[in-house]
Amino acid sequence: MFINLIEIYETLKKEYTIPEGWWPGENQFEIMLGALLTQNTNWNNVVKSLENIKNKNLLYPEKLYVLDIEELQKLIKPSGFFKVKAKYVKNLLEWFKKYDFSFEKLEKIDKITLRNELLSVKGIGKETADSILLYSLNKLSFVIDAYTKRMFSRLGLNIKSDYDAYQKFFEENLPENIMIYKNYHGLIVEHSKNICKKKPLCENCIFKDLCKYNKGA
Ligand code: SF4
Structure with missing residues (x-):
């Protein structure tokens, strides 16, 4: 069946009111961290973890990088799997340190390079990498999740049900517009x-x- 992605987008836009850009977060680092913490949990739990971090004035990559891992575990406990997620946060920060914790430096690097680097960080899968790329770094990387596959397969999209096939379909059929992606x-x-x-x-x-x-x- 032919799926007109733009028509579906316009219909959804008329139906739902969402904030422009959708992903919540006061700055790029908060979005990056939220993308990791939201793995296997709902967003309300992520908000609690982010609040804990903000209340201690630690929502800075440099500060979390040097923070004791047990302290980090306590702060992100509401997000679940806190021991393993604390390690993943540390892994991500280790990678980010190569760029001096500078979003400006990250944004200058091409999407493919960044994506490959993110995917090589233990704890970062495709959905998390693309969420970071799109919402935190403003790169055109369409995010696929279980909702996307369920909704579009029901609508009649007849493609292989894997992440890459879905992402390719969206990226090949949407205009290169960051706000539309988001x-x-x-x-x-x-x-x-x-x-x-x-x-x-x-x-x-x-x-x-x-x-x-x-x-x-
Ligand atoms: S399966 Fe039902 S709810 Fe889902 S897109 Fe189709 S008509 Fe809508």
Whole structure:
């Protein structure tokens, strides 16, 4: 089935009000850290961890880099898997240190190089790497998650159900526009949490007339 990504985007945009750029965070480092901490947990738990870090005035890569790992574990405990995540944060910071903890330096590097480097950091998978690239570093790297695959396969997208195939499909069919990339992923999350859930609410869905799943095809 032919999937018109822009048409779907426009329909989602009319339906949901999201902040421009979608991902919350006061600065690039907060977004980077949040992208890692959100692995296998919900966002409310990440917010609690970030608040703990902010309350101690530690939301700086240089400060977290030198922070004792046990102290870091305590601060990020609300996000779950805190021992392993503390190690992952330290791994990420070790990598970031090569660039003197400078976002300006990171932004000057091309996306492919950065992505490969991030993926070589233990604890950073494709979804986390792309979230960091897109939302923290403003690189055109479309984020794929389980929601994206579920929603689009139901709509009728007939491609291999793996991360790379989905990402290729989005990146080949969307204009190179950072805000569209950022908002689109956010809108997919909104729609998947509210309507196209595990048990979908098709009767209330803006796509019910075109969706393959709803039409029983
Ligand atoms: S019609 Fe149903 S299955 Fe299709 S996108 Fe909407 S909620 Fe999901």
